[in-house]
Amino acid sequence: MSDINPLPADPADDIVVSQSVSAFNCEDGWAIWLGALILLGSLIVVWFSRPGDVDRRMGAVVDLQTRADELAARTGSGTKEVKQLRAETDAAKKKLAVNPIAPWMGKLNSWNADPLKAFLDKSGKSVLPGLIGVWLVSMVLFALGRFAMGQPIVAFPPAFTVVFLLAVMAQVLAGQEVIKYYNLEYALWALLVGLLICNTIGTPMWLRSAVQTEFYIKTGLVLLGAEVLINRLLELGLPGVLTSWFVTPVVLITTYLFGQKVLRMESRSLNMVICADMSVCGVSAAIATAAACKAKKEELSLAIGLSLAFTVVMMVVMPAVIQAMGMSQVLGGAWIGGTIDSTGAVAAAGAMLGDTGLAVAATVKMIQNILIGVTAFGVAVYWVTCIEKTPGGPRPSLHDIWRRFPKFVLGFVAISLVFSLLQSRGLESQAVAGTVTTDVSSVLRGWFFCLAFVSIGLETNFRELSRYLVGGKPIVLYVCGQALNLALSLAMAWLMFEKVFPHVADALAK
Amino acid sequence: MSPTRLPSDRHGALRLLAACLVIAGVWFVLLPELGRMRAVREHIERNVRNGIDPSAKFYTELPGMPLILERVDSAHRRDGAAFWTLPQKRGAGQP
Numbered sequence: 166m167s168d169i170n171p172l173p174a175d176p177a178d179d180i181v182v183s184q185s186v187s188a189f190n191c192e193d194g195w196a197i198w199l200g201a202l203i204l205l206g207s208l209i210v211v212w213f214s215r216p217g218d219v220d221r222r223m224g225a226v227v228d229l230q231t232r233a234d235e236l237a238a239r240t241g242s243g244t245k246e247v248k249q250l251r252a253e254t255d256a257a258k259k260k261l262a263v264n265p266i267a268p269w270m271g272k273l274n275s276w277n278a279d280p281l282k283a284f285l286d287k288s289g290k291s292v293l294p295g296l297i298g299v300w301l302v303s304m305v306l307f308a309l310g311r312f313a314m315g316q317p318i319v320a321f322p323p324a325f326t327v328v329f330l331l332a333v334m335a336q337v338l339a340g341q342e343v344i345k346y347y348n349l350e351y352a353l354w355a356l357l358v359g360l361l362i363c364n365t366i367g368t369p370m371w372l373r374s375a376v377q378t379e380f381y382i383k384t385g386l387v388l389l390g391a392e393v394l395i396n397r398l399l400e401l402g403l404p405g406v407l408t409s410w411f412v413t414p415v416v417l418i419t420t421y422l423f424g425q426k427v428l429r430m431e432s433r434s435l436n437m438v439i440c441a442d443m444s445v446c447g448v449s450a451a452i453a454t455a456a457a458c459k460a461k462k463e464e465l466s467l468a469i470g471l472s473l474a475f476t477v478v479m480m481v482v483m484p485a486v487i488q489a490m491g492m493s494q495v496l497g498g499a500w501i502g503g504t505i506d507s508t509g510a511v512a513a514a515g516a517m518l519g520d521t522g523l524a525v526a527a528t529v530k531m532i533q534n535i536l537i538g539v540t541a542f543g544v545a546v547y548w549v550t551c552i553e554k555t556p557g558g559p560r561p562s563l564h565d566i567w568r569r570f571p572k573f574v575l576g577f578v579a580i581s582l583v584f585s586l587l588q589s590r591g592l593e594s595q596a597v598a599g600t601v602t603t604d605v606s607s608v609l610r611g612w613f614f615c616l617a618f619v620s621i622g623l624e625t626n627f628r629e630l631s632r633y634l635v636g637g638k639p640i641v642l643y644v645c646g647q648a649l650n651l652a653l654s655l656a657m658a659w660l661m662f663e664k665v666f667p668h669v670a671d672a673l674a675k
Numbered sequence: 676m677s678p679t680r681l682p683s684d685r686h687g688a689l690r691l692l693a694a695c696l697v698i699a700g701v702w703f704v705l706l707p708e709l710g711r712m713r714a715v716r717e718h719i720e721r722n723v724r725n726g727i728d729p730s731a732k733f734y735t736e737l738p739g740m741p742l743i744l745e746r747v748d749s750a751h752r753r754d755g756a757a758f759w760t761l762p763q764k765r766g767a768g769q770p
Contacts, residue, residue, distance in 0.1 A: 230745075230749070230752075233745075233749060234749050234752055234753055237749055237753070238753055242746055242749070242750075248742075251742050251745045251746065251749075252742060254745055255741045255742055255745060258741070277707055277710045277711075278707035278710075280702070280703075338698070338702060339730060341702055341706050341707075341710075342706075342710050342719050343706045343707075343709045343710045343715060343719075344706065344730075345728065345729055345730045346715065346718060346719050346722065346729055347729070348729045348730055349730070350730045350732060351730070352732075361691060361694050361695075362691070364690075365687045365688070365690040365691035365694065366684070366688055366691050367687060389733070392733055392734075392735040397744075400744070400747055400748075401747065401758065402751075402755075402757075402758020403758065403759055404758070405758075446732075446733075447732065448732050449732045449733050480729070507729075507730075507731070507732065508731045508732060508733055508734050508736070508737065509727065509728050509729040509730050509731030509732070509736070509737065510729055512725075512727040512728075512729070512731065512737055512739070513718075513722055513727050513729040516721065516725045516727055523725060523727075523739075523743065524743045524746050524747060527734065527737065527739075527740060527743050528743065528744070528747050530734060531734035531740070531744075534733055534734050602735060603735065607733075607735050607736065611732075611736075614732075665761065666757065666758065666761075666762075667762060668754070668757035668762060669757050669758055671754075671757065672750040672753065672754040672757040672758070673746075673747065673750050
């Protein structure tokens with residue numbers, strides 16, 4: 166927690182709360198164990214369920230890829246035939262691995278007028294077995310973690326069930342098509358559902374054993390590690406790396422310094438979380454950074470609210486501006502990918518430019534997504550070595566750094582490295598790791614984050630939340646940082662994609 | 676913070692009920708009406724066609740991402756040098 170934060174210092178407000186029994190028998194440690202257990206268990210099940218004719222199936226994938234490449238070279242990537250072949254390639258890749266766990270990992274669908282449609286998948290089958298699977302797995306795992314840490318678990322199952330039902334309600338609200346279209350993510354509605362209860366009838370005491378914001382967030386972040394693939398970093402070559410990995414840290418650090426030196430933000434952690442969600446990739450970066458710098462729950466909520474509000478505006482305005490200025494799809498896509506916070510909003514805005522704009526925008530954003538790991542690690546190191554040290558005191562020893570370091574970040578980075586390695590070792594390994602992340606870890610991670618935001622709502626009252634907006638500094642910080650981000654990203658994208666590597670645009674358009 | 680601050684039971688329950696009614700009105704009446712507007716409908720359908728989930732928080736949540744990556748990978752396989760080599764070093768023979 167920041168030493169200059171004037172708000173009441175209550176350790177229970179922090180995203181990271183030290184409940185250390187030993188380095189790895191604590192909340193951080195159990196977040197790693199649970200994440201690793203989910204991933205390892207899924208990998209084993211999927212590996213032993215591989216189809217017998219996997220070599221023939223891999224041959225079919227390579228054949229389809231070759232045909233699509235040859236056709237794209239002759240006719241360009243935008244033709245119906247090429248798109249069809251690529252869709253067949255993707256379908257063939259998915260057949261390389263079978264995931265028997267997938268039907269038990271449910272997520273809700275979108276709906277327009279009838280909310281019951283949220284409980285049906287695209288083929289019209291009920292997702293209730295999947296929801297029961299998620300509820301059961303999550304409850305058992307978190308109860309196991311609590312038991313191992315010496316916390317009482319008798320009251321946990323009923324309390325968890327209620328919090329889970331609130332999370333389901335939040336996901337139903339988030340699944341409404343218009344809400345989805347405007348990128349108003351479940352985090353906002355989960356928070357709202359929790360806030361409504363806390364600020365009207367009050368959160369009952371018996372529910373508190375399942376209000377475990379930190380545990381859910383950390384376990385979700387460890388699972389997120391499986392989706393942070395370092396090998397995807399080079400997807401757009403040098404221009405992609407420079408557009409995402411040069412501009413983003415420059416904007417993050419400059420905006421943070423601006424917040425501290427010019428705006429004199431009262432809370433360093435709020436400053437850092439806003440900078441990360443604005444410069445890296447919205448909600449997911451905010452969650453990872455908040456956990457790494459031990460931000461307060463209200464600070465995370467505020468940063469996410471700011472990010473979502475500005476994202477809605479930017480996803481509508483930016484494509485219009487790009488088209489009015491006559492920019493190419495590659496330049497416009499790179500600009501959108503580098504600036505709009507949320508990945509989904511980037512894709513929606515990129516698609517308004519065309520297929521190439523969508524491909525470039527989504528890929529630039531994906532490269533930025535990978536920065537989450539580096540950002541979380543860097544912020545955690547900076548916090549324990551610079552922010553948490555006693556003013557005027559000696560530099561913290563390695564032992565001090567290790568003691569204070571949020572250990573779950575190590576699990577997050579380690580899992581990211583393992584899955585990057587798996588995803589780079591040929592088609593078969595890629596398919597096995599891919600289905601584990603898509604069908605299991607990504608689904609559970611989404612539910613864990615949703616549970617975390619319901620929990621934050623259940624512990625927060627409106628008045629405390631509004632105190633952070635007094636003076637408007639967070640909004641000024643966000644606007645100034647985003648202005649810098651817009652200018653630098655456009656300059657770098659223009660330099661890279663139009664001047665230094667102009668053939669990238671041709672290669673992507675073909 | 677006072678997470679279990681308890682307003683008077685009756686007032687609290689009434690406020691919760693009022694909030695639920697507002698939510699129901701917005702989600703079951705207003706938003707479906709908005710969703711039927713032609714411009715909004717077209718955008719939603721285009722997103723579905725392109726495999727775009729605008730509420731995705733991470734690239735792995737985008738249903739269309741595998742196809743986008745397939746396209747970018749294909750560009751690498753066909754002309755990988757374009758992504759790494761400066762134009763003057765690509766040689767006269769290359770486009």
